[in-house]
Amino acid sequence: MAKSIFYHAGCPVCVSAEQDIIGLIGESNVEVVHLGEASDRIGEAEQAGVQSVPALLTPNGNVLHINFGASLADVKG
Amino acid sequence: MAKSIFYHAGCPVCVSAEQDIIGLIGESNVEVVHLGEASDRIGEAEQAGVQSVPALLTPNGNVLHINFGASLADVKG
Numbered sequence: 001m002a003k004s005i006f007y008h009a010g011c012p013v014c015v016s017a018e019q020d021i022i023g024l025i026g027e028s029n030v031e032v033v034h035l036g037e038a039s040d041r042i043g044e045a046e047q048a049g050v051q052s053v054p055a056l057l058t059p060n061g062n063v064l065h066i067n068f069g070a071s072l073a074d075v076k077g
Numbered sequence: 078m079a080k081s082i083f084y085h086a087g088c089p090v091c092v093s094a095e096q097d098i099i100g101l102i103g104e105s106n107v108e109v110v111h112l113g114e115a116s117d118r119i120g121e122a123e124q125a126g127v128q129s130v131p132a133l134l135t136p137n138g139n140v141l142h143i144n145f146g147a148s149l150a151d152v153k154g
Binding site: 059 | 136
């Protein structure tokens with residue numbers, strides 16, 4: 001199975017969701033990207049359709065926005 | 078692994094998220110509950126912390142609200 005990508009920004013909501021997602025689909029099936037640290041990947045996330053974090057980009061290209069931590073505008077700021 | 082429960086209400090956002098979740102964690106690991114049809118389970122969902130659908134209740138009791146389809150108030154109404 002292709003990997004999913006979990007985008008987050010280190011907020012408490014994000015960390016909690018990350019643990020849940022990893023528990024559900026397995027650590028080896030998810031790449032975790034911290035957009036606060038890897039700000040060079042914000043453009044890639046936006047292009048994929050990520051509007052807020054935490055969000056999970058599935059292998060088939062869908063974006064699941066999970067709970068609500070921060071908008072991408074906040075992450076950029 | 079204990080099953081997760083995916084609560085939804087049949088909305089397009091819900092159906093799309095359901096397919097993604099089933100693809101990610103496997104159909105046998107998720108119970109799918111349509112709250113529009115099984116309205117007797119709305120109370121159970123509320124008690125678990127579900128505030129909107131679609132939402133995924135994980136085996137450890139956390140609720141992941143995914144995207145946004147409808148609030149529980151709308152489902153009741």
